[in-house]
Amino acid sequence: MKIKFRNIINICVRGIFFLSTLNCASHKPDTGRKLIWNDEFNGKGLPDSLKWNYDTGGSGFGNEEAQFYTKNRLENARMEKGNLVIEAKKENWEKNKYTSARLLTKGKFSFQYGTVEVRAKLPKGRGTWPAIWMMSEKMKQWPDDGELDIMEHVGFNQGYIHASVHTKKYNHIQGTQKTDTLFVKDASEKFHVYKADWTPEKIEVYIDDKKFFTYENKEKSYESWPFDQPYFIILNLAVGGFWGGKEGIDNSVFPQKYYIDYVRVYQNK
DSSP states (O other), rough: OOOOOHHHHHHHHHHHHHHTTTOOOOOOOOEEEEEEEEEEEEEESSSTTTTTTEEOOOTTTTTTTTTOOOSTTTTEEEETTTTTEEEEEEEEEEEEEEEEOOOEEETTBSSSSSEEEEEEEOOOSTTTEEEEEETTOOSSSTTTTOOOEEEEOGGGTTEEEEEEEEEEOOOOOTTEEEEEEEEEETTTTTTTEEEEOOSSSSEEEEEEEEEEEEEEEEETTTTTTOSOEEEEEEEEEBBOOOOTTOOOOOGGOOEEEEEEEEEEEEEEO
16 A cells, blocks of 8 residues: 555654654664674675685586586685675586576575575676575485575576475476566566565565465475474576477576675564
């Protein structure tokens, strides 16, 4: 419901609401949640090693990806002008034709329930596959222990942002994954905030406060809801893969940069 600004002023002046419970200013701090972890990427050089680890290698990582994920290499992951830049490059590296980076907080930070906010600008071009996602700190078997995909974007389908969960009962291997999509026409031109709210009852995913995906804990079983345990955060830019490379890789688009302005994690007080 839209309310004109002058009507808000009139309401305040008339004293319809008690002044003790009404704040007519638009900058009231959010007292319902507490910032428990963040990275603003305000430094220069390699990402903060106290906050981030790397997955490395060119094994395809189960998704038949074409890149080699490097470690501590500025060309693929660096802080620059207040952003984390993950860059995918067309170059030969240990029998792979591309390089990129996959950063994760595993072993350094994990949490159970809360809100994750990531402000990011996405790469574009056929063959790119950036993501913001989470997995269990105690992952033993995928997908049994769960995966939450807050944002995935495949370059051959520009602007379509996907959010999903994968569990033993619901996953893409069986074609039963729970997922939804929102079109963001300028996802690669402007920064947007990708957010997940996670409670014992449900997971909700937003883009710029527009909710487009909800997964509820209806069945009360580990096979459908393994999300009652600590999870860590992953940021990566894949090249190709069974989904990202479904329509091939356009080598002319590289290098491609994935910009992350900040990552913030809140918990309810």
